[in-house]
Amino acid sequence: MTAKEILSRLAQMIIVLIGISFVTFLLTYLSPGDPVRNMYLANGIMPDEEQVAVTREEMGLNDSFLTQYGRWVSNCLHGDFGKSYSLNKPVTDLLAARLMPTLKLAIFAMVIMLAVSVPLGVLSALHKDKPIDYIVRGLTFFGVSIPNFWAGLLLILLFCVQLKMLPVVSSAGTFGDMILPAVTLALSMSAKYTRQVRAAILDELSSDHVIGARARGVAEWKILWRNVFPNALLPLITLFGLSIGSLLGGTSVVEVIFSYPGLGNLAVSAITSYDYNLIQGYVLWVSVIYMAVNLVVDVSYRFIDPRIRARR
Amino acid sequence: MKKKSFFVQYPVFTIFAVLALMIILAAVFAPVICGDRDPLKGSLADSIQPPSREHIFGTDKMGRDIFTRVMYGARISLSATFILVGIVFVTGTVIGIISGYFGGIVDAVMMRTADMMMSFPGLVLAIAVAGILGASIPNAIIAISVVTWPKYARLARSLVLKIRHADFVEAAIVTGSKTPYILLRYMLPNVVPTAAITAATDIGGMMMELAALSFLGFGAVPPAPEWGHMLNEGRNFMQSAPWLMIFPGLAIFVTVVVFNMLGDSLRDILDPKEKAR
Numbered sequence: 001m002t003a004k005e006i007l008s009r010l011a012q013m014i015i016v017l018i019g020i021s022f023v024t025f026l027l028t029y030l031s032p033g034d035p036v037r038n039m040y041l042a043n044g045i046m047p048d049e050e051q052v053a054v055t056r057e058e059m060g061l062n063d064s065f066l067t068q069y070g071r072w073v074s075n076c077l078h079g080d081f082g083k084s085y086s087l088n089k090p091v092t093d094l095l096a097a098r099l100m101p102t103l104k105l106a107i108f109a110m111v112i113m114l115a116v117s118v119p120l121g122v123l124s125a126l127h128k129d130k131p132i133d134y135i136v137r138g139l140t141f142f143g144v145s146i147p148n149f150w151a152g153l154l155l156i157l158l159f160c161v162q163l164k165m166l167p168v169v170s171s172a173g174t175f176g177d178m179i180l181p182a183v184t185l186a187l188s189m190s191a192k193y194t195r196q197v198r199a200a201i202l203d204e205l206s207s208d209h210v211i212g213a214r215a216r217g218v219a220e221w222k223i224l225w226r227n228v229f230p231n232a233l234l235p236l237i238t239l240f241g242l243s244i245g246s247l248l249g250g251t252s253v254v255e256v257i258f259s260y261p262g263l264g265n266l267a268v269s270a271i272t273s274y275d276y277n278l279i280q281g282y283v284l285w286v287s288v289i290y291m292a293v294n295l296v297v298d299v300s301y302r303f304i305d306p307r308i309r310a311r312r
Numbered sequence: 313m314k315k316k317s318f319f320v321q322y323p324v325f326t327i328f329a330v331l332a333l334m335i336i337l338a339a340v341f342a343p344v345i346c347g348d349r350d351p352l353k354g355s356l357a358d359s360i361q362p363p364s365r366e367h368i369f370g371t372d373k374m375g376r377d378i379f380t381r382v383m384y385g386a387r388i389s390l391s392a393t394f395i396l397v398g399i400v401f402v403t404g405t406v407i408g409i410i411s412g413y414f415g416g417i418v419d420a421v422m423m424r425t426a427d428m429m430m431s432f433p434g435l436v437l438a439i440a441v442a443g444i445l446g447a448s449i450p451n452a453i454i455a456i457s458v459v460t461w462p463k464y465a466r467l468a469r470s471l472v473l474k475i476r477h478a479d480f481v482e483a484a485i486v487t488g489s490k491t492p493y494i495l496l497r498y499m500l501p502n503v504v505p506t507a508a509i510t511a512a513t514d515i516g517g518m519m520m521e522l523a524a525l526s527f528l529g530f531g532a533v534p535p536a537p538e539w540g541h542m543l544n545e546g547r548n549f550m551q552s553a554p555w556l557m558i559f560p561g562l563a564i565f566v567t568v569v570v571f572n573m574l575g576d577s578l579r580d581i582l583d584p585k586e587k588a589r
Contacts, residue, residue: 012427019428024440031444145569147520149527149540150561153547157558161551252439253524257547267436268528271443279440286436 006299013291017284021076024283025069028276036061038274039085076284082277086270091281094266099285102255102262106247108178109185113243116190121197126224128202136194143191148250152184152257181258185250189243196239200232207231234305241297248286325577331570339386349377351384351537360553370555372545374535378555381537382563388449388538389567393519396453396460400518401511403457404464409499411465412472423469426462434459435521442530449522449538452531456521460514467510468503475502509582513575516568523564539564 036055040047047055056062060071075082081091124136159165159180204210205228213223252264259265263282270278319326338345354375363370369378411422429437434456442455475481475498484494523540525531532538534545539560546556 015424016428019425027441027444031446141569141572145516145565145572147523147540147561147564147568149524150543150557150564153543153550153557153561157550157554161554246435248436250435252435253528256528267439268443271439272529276444279444283436283440 006295009295009298013295016291017287018073020287021073021280021284022069024280025072026065028280029065029068031274031276035059035085035274035276043088072280081281081284084270084275084278086273086275086278091277094278095263095281095285098261098263098266101260102248102251102264105178105181105185105251105255105260105262106244108182109189109247110240110244112182112186113190113193116186117193117197120190121194122201124194125198125201125205136198140191140194143187143194146187148184148188149253149257151187152180152254155180155184156257177258177260181254181260184254184257185247189247193236193239193243197232197236200235201228204228204232234301237297237300237304241294244290244293248290322577322581324573325581328570328574328577332574335386335567335570336390338383339390342380342383342387346377346380346383349380351376351381352535360549360556362553363555369559370553372542372553372556373549378542378559381542382539382559385537385539385542385560385563386567388532388536389519389523389564392449392453392522393515396456396518396522397511397515399453399457400460400464400514401507404461405468405500405503405507407461408465408468408470409472409495409503412469412476413495413499419469422465426465429459429462430466435524438521438525439528439530442525447530447533449526449532449536452522452525455525455530456518460518464507464510467507471503471506472499475499505582509575509579512578513572515575516572519568519571520564 034052036052036059037047039055040051060068063071072082079092081095083089084091084094087094120136120139124133127133210223210227213227214220251262252268254260255262255265256268263286267279267282269275270282354371354377356375358367358371358375359373361367361371361375367377367379369382371377372381407422407426411419438455438459441458442452445451445454481494481498484498489497522531523538523543526538526540527544529541529544532541534541542560543557543564546553546560549556
């Protein structure tokens with residue numbers, strides 16, 4: 001990617017962000033719950049009509065939709081995502097406190113995913129249609145079809161209830177607490193990624209330059225390390241970037257099961273208590289992170305793929 | 313050489329088609345299978361009983377028979393999933409065809425919207441939409457439709473663009489065929505097979521997403537016997553009554569496996585190019 005392309009991507013990101021912010025704001029604006037009443041109820045107060053009317057005016061909820069939206073966006077740009085009604089703290093602080101645990105969990109799950117799926121995918125591709133290939137393909141099918149919330153519960157049942165090896169609730173956020181949630185997250189992703197690694201390696205193995213190298217009698221390991229692996233790397237990095245997205249979306253289910261103190265868990269409780277500022281903040285933050293990661297992935301091509309470098 | 317029967321020729325597809333049919337029939341005939349047991353009512357005297365001859369999957373805290381609830385749950389999960397897949401298939405395909413055929417500003421607006429939907433994690437928005445609209449199965453279907461249609465729209469658009477300027481289309485335009493006729497007669501048949509294969513392979517995944525929303529409390533509401541929701545209820549009794557979460561989970565897993573295999577084998581039959589190597 002050239003500097004110009006990166007700039008145009010950044011411009012696109014801004015347009016997408018405006019769209020997302022508009023949609024989430026519109027949704028919360030149209031939603032049936034009344035934020036003022038919810039705010040009072042969350043703090044254990046039964047408000048009378050007058051209080052509600054005063055607070056509505058104070059919070060600017062009587063202004064037109066566009067005024068409210070404009071004010072909210074301008075506050076967001078200044079780093080102020082409003083105040084959480086249910087927890088009575090600034091949204092920014094709440095999200096910032098939960099960001100690291102979720103990132104740690106996601107990275108841990110990725111490491112497991114790579115450690116499992118790259119060797120399995122390569123092995124399976126190199127032994128295509130042999131018993132080991134069938135076993136790996138069977139496992140990936142199993143992994144794709146098992147719902148992660150059920151897998152998580154089964155893991156808890158096995159390791160926490162039956163074997164008593166790990167604590168049931170991983171609220172402390174220590175390494176031991178992260179093992180089961182990370183394994184659960186990694187399970188279905190590893191299955192998908194293994195298939196993709198296998199397909200990418202098989203693609204390369206059937207390419208002309210590999211066949212040519214074989215015909216010239218180049219040693220098989222040299223072909224693998226010089227021709228197959230470097231070329232198979234590229235599509236895998238794209239998919240790696242995309243899987244970060246499903247990871248960020250998928251963490252909420254897993255975080256709820258394991259009571260893990262992350263962003264997803266916070267979002268689910270925000271939704272249950274109609275905490276709109278927090279929901280909007282969450283959606284925006286996750287979108288920004290996701291798009292930033294994908295941008296980094298695309299920029300990294302420039303360093304990995306010599307063809308793109310040469311084109312400039 | 314005598315041509316082999318379709319079912320003999322594709323044994324994998326046949327096996328899973330039969331299994332899928334069995335699951336659908338089990339859902340349709342749930343009242344027959346379960347006799348007079350009610351999925352919503354139980355007697356508290358029977359609460360939290362382990363699997364036995366009387367209650368082969370055990371009972372929950374309300375004394376309801378888990379087997380009966382799982383059977384009736386198939387009705388909710390299957391119908392909700394088929395409706396969801398139907399909605400994204402139809403809306404995505406229609407939008408994609410219109411976008412691809414007319415191009416220009418229509419195309420730009422629709423595809424930028426699709427890009428926007430695809431440029432951030434779907435489940436995050438689905439959870440927000442389902443949560444804000446309120447917990448119910450129709451809202452969960454809407455939430456997942458909102459984030460899934462772009463996939464079908466892009467697919468349909470790319471298929472339309474392939475034949476948009478083919479000779480037979482140009483000929484139809486020159487000879488004065490009406491636009492709706494061209495869309496229905498030439499564009500639609502070209503899009504439907506591939507989109508249908510995609511829909512078939514998506515059934516399992518869609519079912520899991522719906523169950524996930526119900527599990528989080530943004531889908532089915534009590535006392536509906538929905539699998540994801542049953543898992544959530546069973547979660548609190550994990551130590552004392554693990555059967556509460558094992559059987560509903562198993563039901564989701566088995567159904568997803570069957571429909572995934574069915575979708576994959578269907579793709580292999582209809583579209584050998586795409587065949588998983």
